[in-house]
Amino acid sequence: MTERLTTTDLGRDFGAGAGVSGIDLTVRAGEIHALVGLNGAGKTTLMRLILGMLRPGDGACRINGRDLAQLRASDWARVGHLVEHPLGYPELDVRTNLLLAARLRRIPAGTAAVLAEQALTELDLTRYATISTRRLSQGNRQRLGLAVAIQHHPDLIVLDEPTNALDPAGVILLRTVLSRRAEGGAGVLVSSHHLDEVARIAHRISVVNRGRLIGTLEPAAVDLERAFFALVHDHEQERLP
Ligand SMILES: Nc1ncnc2c1ncn2[C@@H]1O[C@H](COP(=O)(O)OP(=O)(O)OP(=O)(O)O)[C@@H](O)[C@H]1O
Secondary structure (H helix, E strand, O other): OOEEEEEEEEEEEEEOOEEEEEEEEEEEOOOEEEEEEOOOOOHHHHHHHHOOOOOOOEEEEEEOOEEHHHOOHHHHOOEEEEOOOOOOOOOOEHHHHHHHHHHHOOOOHHHHHHHHHHHHHHOOOHHHOOOEHHHOOHHHHHHHHHHHHHOOOOOEEEEEOOOOOOOHHHHHHHHHHHHHHHHOOOEEEEEEOOHHHHHHHOOEEEEEEOOEEEEEEOOOOOOHHHHHHHHHHHHHHHHOO
C-alpha cells in the first residue's frame, strides 16, 4: 500500500525534557491516522516537523517517498495542512482567499475557481463567499482554513485539532470531507483531544505522551478513554526511577 507519510526516528529536543523523539509513524493512502495525547504531549511539534515548519534534530521524514529536504514546490502543492492559525488574509473575502491559496499551488485559474466553489459547498461557506475574512466568526475562519487545506485534493492532509471552534454541524461536515478525501486516496493525519470523535473517523489511533509514540488504540474499542489513560499511566510509571 502507498505510504503518503513515513517518519523514522524523528525528533526535536527543546531541552528540559520538552520536544519529541524516536517517532516512527506512517500514514498510508486511504487512511485516516489520528494522534491523541494530553496537552503538551508533542502532537503539534510532530506535525510542524512533518511539514518542515521546524527543523528536526534527529531522524527522517518522507512525503510520498521523498525526503523532506528533497521536496519541490510541486510536491508541497500535493500537501494540505492546518496547523496553528487558519490561513486567510483578513482583508480579502473568503472566495478570494480560496482562489489565492489554489493559485499559490500553481493550479490554473479555471480549475482553481471550480475547486473553490466545491470547497465553499463542502464546508458550507457559500453564504460567506463575499464576506471579508476579518468579519468571519472564529468557527467560520476555521472552516475557511480547512477549506484551504483540502480544496486541492491533496495526497497528504495534516490537521492539528481541526474541530477547534467548529459547531456540531461543522464537525459532521469535516468528518464527511475527511472520509471522502481518504476514500479518494489521500492519507490524513489528524490530532484531536476528542476520543469519541476520533473513533468515528480514524482507521488508526496513535497515542503521544511526553514526546513519544507510546502505543495505539483500537478505534472500535468499547472504552477508549480507559484504554488511553491506561497507556499514559503505564508510560508514566515506566519513567519513574
Ligand atoms: N518552540 C518551542 N520551544 C520550546 N519548547 C517548545 C516549543 N514548541 C513546543 N514546545 C514544548 O514542547 C512540548 C510539546 O508541545 P506541543 O505543542 O507539541 O504539544 P501538543 O501535544 O500539541 O499540546 P496541546 O494538546 O496542548 O496542543 C511542550 O512541552 C511545549 O511546551
